[in-house]
Amino acid sequence: MIRDRVLEALIWPLGLLPFRWAGGLGAAVGRVFYRVNRREVNNARVNLRLCFPEMDAPAREQLVRRNLIETARSFAQMARVWVGRQLDMSSLIDDNGFEAHGRALLQRGHGLILALPHLGNWELIGESMIAVTPATALFRPPRMAFMDRIMRAGRARTGIVPVPIDRQGLKALHAALQRGEGVVILPDQVPKTIGAAGVVAPFFGHPAMTMTLISRLAHRHKSPVLFCCAVYDAGIGRHRLHHFEGEAGIGDASPEVAAAALNRDVERCARAFPEHYQWTYRRFLVPGSQTSPYSVREP
Known part of the structure; x- marks a missing residue:
């Protein structure tokens, strides 16, 4: 498709730019998207209205704008991680005790599940994880074939083994643990159907499709779950890794109880850094529901 070729042509030049410049370019694109991308802007408006009802409308709209800018900035910097000369991650991130925390959890002898919400720049965390342990990463292949190639190659640079969401990929995750x-x-990837892959659980107090995979892995292998996000800190000029151990309830035998615990931890991340969370994601679209909160255009 012509659209795919245009996007691919735009991504490769990012590899020629310094990391910060790529982010600046992405932020500029985000400012444009805020004005022209009605679907994404409406998704963010709906999500923020549902999740932060106490916030007044002008403040929420400012958050929508900042969020579109930061989301585009992060995507451009992720693309820079994937393409071009390999970056020196030690100059871009502040570990903030992540490696020590990860090793301590690994010493329990049940492997480690690293949960990376759609927040900040999760592509910067791979090398820190590899410094802790060999790792296998589950990914959902994007709709655009060229992005699949770019993302696989870029993520493999860190030494993490990427596997798709299929039977072989799931076997690889179990084997790693x-x-x-x-x-x-x-x-916070949204399952397509309710059943073995996903259940409906509260997220910010509203029903949301929630994956069961992390909970099933944690329950079966007794593996601890480590949440982490990489958020830019202007005070140090780098992305700082923020991390915490997930709730024990994530490994509960009940899929609904476990999913609620998982969502509470994702919510904890989103509340801490609301302008960096990917609010354009349709978390509250529940299969079989008679209505969609996204069908109504926000003013």
């Missing part, structure tokens, strides 16, 4: 290694999963 059985070996006492790590797995990497984005906990």
